[in-house]
Amino acid sequence: xxxxxxxxxxxxxxxxxxxxxxxxxxxxxxxxxxxxxxxxxxxxxxxxxxxxxxxxxxxxxxxxxxxxxxxxxxxxxxxxxxxx
Numbered sequence: 001x002x003x004x005x006x007x008x009x010x011x012x013x014x015x016x017x018x019x020x021x022x023x024x025x026x027x028x029x030x031x032x033x034x035x036x037x038x039x040x041x042x043x044x045x046x047x048x049x050x051x052x053x054x055x056x057x058x059x060x061x062x063x064x065x066x067x068x069x070x071x072x073x074x075x076x077x078x079x080x081x082x083x084x
Contacts, residue, residue: 021046040065 001009021038024045028034032052037045044065051058060071 004012021040024037024039026034026036034050036048038048040046046062046065048062049060051060
């Protein structure tokens, strides 16, 4: 990202990592619904759910470990803590 200041890029390099989260589990339901539990580091996980429908598909991506929205189809909000 060359449009960021060099000092800021240096700080990002020192303090941050960017990597693809690894899949802990993947489940497929008989109705075609797919669930993935991703390891996001520090013993935290988030879930992603794909729900197929006749005219479209819905993809729900948890954006935080320990989400408290508690959607009935998602386990992230029901983990009880943010640990895997």
